[in-house]
Amino acid sequence: MNFREALLLMSAAVWCLSFTACGDETAEETTTAETTAQVQTSATTAYTPQELHTQKTYYHAALQGAVIVEQDGTRNFKYQKKCDVCGYLDNTRVNVSKGDGTMDTSFRCHECGNHQKVKIRTTN
Numbered sequence: 001m002n003f004r005e006a007l008l009l010m011s012a013a014v015w016c017l018s019f020t021a022c023g024d025e026t027a028e029e030t031t032t033a034e035t036t037a038q039v040q041t042s043a044t045t046a047y048t049p050q051e052l053h054t055q056k057t058y059y060h061a062a063l064q065g066a067v068i069v070e071q072d073g074t075r076n077f078k079y080q081k082k083c084d085v086c087g088y089l090d091n092t093r094v095n096v097s098k099g100d101g102t103m104d105t106s107f108r109c110h111e112c113g114n115h116q117k118v119k120i121r122t123t124n
Contacts, residue, residue: 056124060098065107065118075099075122083109083116098122 060077062068065084071077075097081090088111096103103120 058099058122058124061121061123063102063119063121065116066120068120069093077122079120081107081116081118083112083114085109085114085116086112088112096120100124 057073058071058075058077059073060068060071060079062079065082066079067082067089069078069080070093076095077098078093078095080093082088086109088109090107090110098120100122103118103122105118106116107118108115
């Protein structure tokens with residue numbers, strides 16, 4: 001079977017499918033090119049299981065010394081530093097892009113001088 005015969009066979013199959021999908025009166029009006037374009041369009045917009053699996057949703061949780069102020073399911077999030085001793089909440093929002101794991105950092109509180117550890121865990 002050569003390329004031309006295979007193309008003819010595929011066109012005939014698409015044409016036959018158009019009769020069963022559209023009904024008798026509309027199938028006569030539908031051309032093979034239109035049906036092929038419809039099949040190609042629907043195939044390009046569908047997601048494969050591999051593509052759905054690669055779209056990760058991230059969750060960020062402050063374990064110590066911080067408050068998460070913004071997260072949208074991506075790797076990016078914003079947090080504010082918070083002293084666990086006096087409750088001081090820093091006005092600065094820190095932007096971070098983090099994958100899986102725990103982020104460890106620290107700061108010195110402006111109010112009481114406490115050396116505060118910051119721990120934020122990211123999971124997907």
